[in-house]
Amino acid sequence: MGDTVSSVRPTVVLRGAGLALGGRPLWQHLDLTVAPGEFVAVLGPNGSGKTSLIKVLLGLIPLSSGSVQVSGVPPRRGSSDIGYIPQQKSFDRDLPIRGIDLVRLGLDGHRWGIGLPSRRRRRRVEEAIASVGAAGFARFPIGNLSGGEQQRLRVAQALVGNPQLLLCDEPLLSLDLKHQREVVELISDQRRASAISVLFVTHEINPIMSVVDRVVYLVGTRWAVGTPAEIFTSARLSELYQTDVEVLDVGGRIVVVGAPDSPHAEAGSSHYHHALGQEAIIR
Amino acid sequence: MTLSDYLSETFVRNALIAATLVAITAGLIGPVVIIRDLAFAVHGTAELAFTGAAAGLVAANDPVLGALLGSIVVATAIGLLGNRVRERNSAIGVILAFGLGVGVYLLSLYSGFATAATNILFGQIFGVSPGQITLLTAIAAGVLIAMVLLYRPLLFASVDPELAEARGVRTRLVGLLFVYVLALTVTEAAQVVGTLLVLSLAITPAAAASRLSARTPVVIAVSIAFALIAADGGLVLSLLRPNVKASVFISVISFAFYVLARVAAKFVLPAFSARRRASSSTLSETLVDGHATDRAPDGAAVASVATSEREDGVG
Numbered sequence: 222m223g224d225t226v227s228s229v230r231p232t233v234v235l236r237g238a239g240l241a242l243g244g245r246p247l248w249q250h251l252d253l254t255v256a257p258g259e260f261v262a263v264l265g266p267n268g269s270g271k272t273s274l275i276k277v278l279l280g281l282i283p284l285s286s287g288s289v290q291v292s293g294v295p296p297r298r299g300s301s302d303i304g305y306i307p308q309q310k311s312f313d314r315d316l317p318i319r320g321i322d323l324v325r326l327g328l329d330g331h332r333w334g335i336g337l338p339s340r341r342r343r344r345r346v347e348e349a350i351a352s353v354g355a356a357g358f359a360r361f362p363i364g365n366l367s368g369g370e371q372q373r374l375r376v377a378q379a380l381v382g383n384p385q386l387l388l389c390d391e392p393l394l395s396l397d398l399k400h401q402r403e404v405v406e407l408i409s410d411q412r413r414a415s416a417i418s419v420l421f422v423t424h425e426i427n428p429i430m431s432v433v434d435r436v437v438y439l440v441g442t443r444w445a446v447g448t449p450a451e452i453f454t455s456a457r458l459s460e461l462y463q464t465d466v467e468v469l470d471v472g473g474r475i476v477v478v479g480a481p482d483s484p485h486a487e488a489g490s491s492h493y494h495h496a497l498g499q500e501a502i503i504r
Numbered sequence: 505m506t507l508s509d510y511l512s513e514t515f516v517r518n519a520l521i522a523a524t525l526v527a528i529t530a531g532l533i534g535p536v537v538i539i540r541d542l543a544f545a546v547h548g549t550a551e552l553a554f555t556g557a558a559a560g561l562v563a564a565n566d567p568v569l570g571a572l573l574g575s576i577v578v579a580t581a582i583g584l585l586g587n588r589v590r591e592r593n594s595a596i597g598v599i600l601a602f603g604l605g606v607g608v609y610l611l612s613l614y615s616g617f618a619t620a621a622t623n624i625l626f627g628q629i630f631g632v633s634p635g636q637i638t639l640l641t642a643i644a645a646g647v648l649i650a651m652v653l654l655y656r657p658l659l660f661a662s663v664d665p666e667l668a669e670a671r672g673v674r675t676r677l678v679g680l681l682f683v684y685v686l687a688l689t690v691t692e693a694a695q696v697v698g699t700l701l702v703l704s705l706a707i708t709p710a711a712a713a714s715r716l717s718a719r720t721p722v723v724i725a726v727s728i729a730f731a732l733i734a735a736d737g738g739l740v741l742s743l744l745r746p747n748v749k750a751s752v753f754i755s756v757i758s759f760a761f762y763v764l765a766r767v768a769a770k771f772v773l774p775a776f777s778a779r780r781r782a783s784s785s786t787l788s789e790t791l792v793d794g795h796a797t798d799r800a801p802d803g804a805a806v807a808s809v810a811t812s813e814r815e816d817g818v819g
Contacts, residue, residue: 279670299672307666317535317714317723319665330660331672333653362718376666 224281230293231255232386233278238287240273247273249442250287257385258416260409260432262423265439266482271422274309275347275387275388278420279305292385299331304379304387304417309394311371314364320374321359324349327378340484349381350374369457376407380417387412389421394429402426408432413445428475452476513739515630519750522632523735525644527705529689531731532651533722534710536682537766539662541589542705544787545582549687550702552578553694555607557624561614571691572643578603579687580739583680627698627751636695643692647707650685658682659720671775696735704755705731712765713756716770716773734758 234253240247247270255261265272265434276282277289280296289295304327312318326348329336336342338377350359351374358366363374372392379387389408393401412419421429426436426449436452438445440461445452452458453475459465467478511518515647553571560570578599585595589648623631632640651658660668661675669675686706693702709730713723738754744754 248770281670289675298670305662305667307670314662315714316539316663317716317718318539320660322720323663326656326660326663327671330656330668332656335652335655365718375617491620 226428231256232278232292234288234459235286236292237276238289239285240270240277240282241285242270242273242282243494246442248439248444251437251444253437253446255386255418255420257418258412260412260419260421260425260429260434261431261437262379262421262426262429262435263437263439264426265421265444265481268398269441271439272390274437275305275420275422278386279303279387284289301382302385304382304384304394306372306379306387308387308390309368309375309392309396311315312364316362320363320366320370321346321350321358322357323363323374323397324359324381327381329420334365340374345381345467349377350361352380352411359414366485367400369403370398372400372404373407374409376411377405380411383415385431387417387419391422391424393423393425399426405432407427450473506723507743508742509747515632516682516743517628518632518634518637519737521639522722523629523696523734523750525640526693527731527735528728529644529647530693530705531709531728532647532700532724533682533686533689534706534727534730534731535714535720536651536662537659537686537707537712538710539659540679540682542577542683542686544593544596545705545763546690546706547684547703547763548582548600549575549578549690550694550699550706552603552607552697553691555603555610556626556691558607558610558614562610568639568695571694575687579680579683581681582687616698623698624694625698626749627694627696627699627701629696629750631790632695634771640692640695641672641769643688647689654678654681654685697754701751701755704751704758705735708755708758708762709734711764715765715769731763732759734761 227456234255235251235253238253239249253261258442267434273282276294277284278291280300280375291300296303301469325342328342328345334378347356350356352377353491355370355373355377358370358395359374359377362363363371366374372382375392379389384433387408392408395423396404407429408419408421411417419456421433430449435447436445436449436453438458443461443463445457445461453468455466455468458468458480459478462480464479464481469476469478511520553575556571556574557567558570559574559629560567563570566710574676582592582596584762585592595642617817657668657678658671658681660671661673661678690702693705697705710723710727712730717723734754734757737757738752741749741753742748742750760797784791
């Protein structure tokens, strides 16, 4: 799938899009079209504006230049066309709310009032929970569930409104490899079943390598869009980073060596992994 | 006088009505206070009700009106000064300290009975006038309506602010509105238990209730029930022991609920839910698995990912 699909209305269209935050320019002149059912990974060093791209699509921050459309219209906050999985963080242990309540908030949490019981709504919530295989633990307190279980429920919450676009911001952080694989497969199955476009922000391509259609790689004000095979070459990444970067294929895993992290990187945040991996290889 | 004699007295009935109204509103907002981590804001607005009351005494000889107007000012200040928890708490600390200083100064200007002001510190439940009952009823009705309207967006914004914002909830507005609701409730409760003991109705019953259930509506219902028993029970007990203030009994009863709830949550509920977990066989594998790996702190998960990377890289 990809650019060949022209008969269907694209889910996301960015034309000459540029963003500057606090006077600092991030990606500029970005052109991107995402087709229904397409799985697009967004990669790049810390501070390259991956999360900001998601916030633009959510209608939370405006572009500095260019245009953006989601499902044919400019993004607006609270659109039911979009499902969103924010950066993985765990819930407080004694939060008085159950998994099923969290999923339901994804459906009607933005409305005023208590919300009268509705059979249709209840069925929709149960379906979403069943589709992510969370029926067994959805009635336990959310804070007592494991990170993998919480993340399943977040996927259900994002899907419950039948979105056309699923925005995922580092949904695999702090999950172990088994749960990473489960969550990735879950998201990929869902987009195949319902032709949902997925925009998946991550700092690590390997866990999603088997499902990803295209990659958006953001570095400074530059960017590249293409299939993983097109983007993950030493030449392409060296050009992006403007320094010598080597892409190695180690037993089917892609390892990027020599990519400098942004000087704006916050210590201890999402990029620990990159740095450690690199160090290991240099030794 | 026996208890039944007391209960036929108008001032006792007024006190019971006031205690009931306060318990319902305080018990209602308590669970949200806990979810939003606003316990210090409750304490701050309660203490500042003293300043408002002192100002009311000096300006119009009406402490309740002063406390109410003061709480609106305080809520606006808290709502505007801080959004993040740490920022907000230091802002409350700053306003609290300044406000108390102003309150003490205002009190030195007041030439009437000093008890009128100290009453607001420790409660004056048996002095509730019919006019105050009307005011308390109006506030309780307002809080109830506001909480019904705010329920879903407030819960959403409290549990998952980022997602709520993206889904179109005006999280800042909802948070600010709740601080107003909180300030009104706290000022109302201060009339009954006194500013120093407001937490025993606005936090303790909710803290106890949230130990017992994870269903938000159940937690709210149980919290209100605990607050009602504490407020009305404390009132009745103070009739039997007139030398002890009602607020003392109220704080003791609600503390007892909290201790009991913790004990129940530790020893009674786990046995109950273990039975329930065991009976639903479908989830056993995922659950056991998930808990084994995920209870480890984030650091451990990071380490394991890094190690696997290293193996791949070197090997």
